[in-house]
Amino acid sequence: MSPKTAANFMRFMAIASFLSALLFATGAMNDPTGSLGQFLAIIIPGSEGASAIANPESKVGFAIAGGVFAGFMVMLLLITAPAIERGDKVITRATVYALLIWYVIDSGASVAGGAPINAISNAIFLVLYLLPLLWVKETVTASA
């Protein structure tokens, strides 16, 4: 795909993920949209949904996850997407490292914590995030 298309795809992924992060953070406050319960039902078969996140220790985890996820997506939106458009290989490669770090830590701990389906879900999202970084066509920067 062209650098412009790849950058727009990254912007779409970052904005959609940012909105998911907001749902994640507000999920701790009784899951007003019900989307968190649906997510948990998919990732943990037999889940009681957001009602299983009842005590302060669990709720603060949701607040942290939502906040950090949103911050990460702002980085992709404001730094990585323009870098893809410019053909900046240093930033795109470094973004790949950051995404791989997220994937390894999140998936490893999910499997260890008894939620292996989250690792599969993460693999799908990893591919979507990596698509605009790895399948972008090189721009011609020098002319003969």
Add this chain to the structure above:
Amino acid sequence: MTPRTAAKSMRIIGWFSLLIAVVFAWGSVYDPGGLNDLFLQHAATGETGIAGVATQEAKLVMAVAGGVFGGLVGFYLFVSAPGIEQQNPMIKRGTILAFLIWFLIDSGASIGTGNATNAALNIVVLAFYLWPILLVKKAA
């Protein structure tokens, strides 16, 4: 502070934070030195600490939180630090905005769920990440 010193500080903070991210993600399975327990005793209003993270859903949330934290600090380490060293204004602005967004959402949701102490802790954490970026001076 010179751009080089600021970037060096950010790399130290970044590597340290990566370790914390791993410890946080695995907290429900293994809590070395009781670090997560100590954190939750202070950040949450409950009194159970890490023992309060007992359900599958709560364990998953810790894994997700640790993972995305790892991704964010990985970005800080591999993109923001070199960007500050090269005095890239877009990276500086994007990094500051990203951490402010994290702070607002995390703190807002923490207060909304009755965990205002986490919002207070976040002020310290925000300063921890932003000081090298805010104190850097333009190289002559």
